[in-house]
Amino acid sequence: MIIIADGGSTKTNWCLVTEEGKKVYFNTEGYNPYFSSTEYIIQSLNESLPTDLEKNLITEVNYYGAGCSTPEMRKIVEEAMKVVFTGAKVNIGHDLLAAARALLGNTEGFAAILGTGTNTCIYDGKEVVHNIDSGAYILGDEGSGCYIGKKLLTDYLRGYMPEPVRALFWETYKLTPDDINEQVYTQPRANRFCASFSKFVYDNNVHIEYSRNLVRTSFEDFFRNLVTHYPDYQKYTFNCIGSVGYNFRNVLEEVVTENGMVVGNIIRSPIDNLVKYHLELAPSSL
Secondary structure, three states, X not given: OEEEEEEOOOEEEEEEXXXXXXXXXXXXXXXXXXXXXXXXXXXXXXXXXXXXXXXXXXXXXXXXEOOOOOHHHHHXXXXXXXXXXXXXXXXXXXXXXXXXXXXXXOOOEEEEEEOOOEEEEXXXXXXXXXXXXXXXXXXXXXXXXXXXXXXXXXXXXXXXXXXXXXXXXXXXXXXXXXXXXXXXXXXXOHHHHHHOOHHHHHHOOOOHHHHHHHHHHHHHHHHHHOHHHOOOHHHOEEXXXXXXXXXXXXXXXXXXXXXXXXXXXXXXXXXXXXXXXXXXXXXXXX
């Protein structure tokens, strides 16, 4: 039996493929090694994995995760997986590679992630060959849920929100400026906290123009600071994975077209296509 997993900073989607080819899906929290230690990942997995999962019978784990971009970061996750899945061969890859393989298979092209965080790349059909650093949630991550959430929180703190939006925000969260600053600057996982407010932007129907402009300017920043810096970027179709890109795809498609790219695949999660990739294009031993 093998496991294929796609881990973002907030959530990990898992698929167990049995010897008979049956697929079993389940979720845990996300494990970004920049924020989660080996010990934390082990504890969380032991508490979160399905109780009927026979971990000792897993022969291979293919885990793609946010933050797994360097050997040092991959080692943090790999050591945890080896403790939990004691008999398995463990392969750790970056979530950007998962996105590219899920979106493009064995075909070269452009792939992006727009979820809690942001990432982009050029993919040659096998590996990521060009990646502009997103800067993560403090320095960059334009277009992400965290970026949109930060813009919303900044407007709230500075009094820039239209009054109906401000009233709804207070009614929904009851957060004071001090509460927000404490969460962002003194509590762990500030990126998740900020990203959680992208749902408010998506759900807000009291001032649609405000929400739409917030999202549009975020995507415009994403293109201006990241996408347009890839050489000949307009020769590729725009392919994207992630809840933010998917939920706000109507606005995203407008910005894509305005920047001279053709819209390709925009999907919420890579897990189904990633499982297909491993079973059909890069088959493993079940």
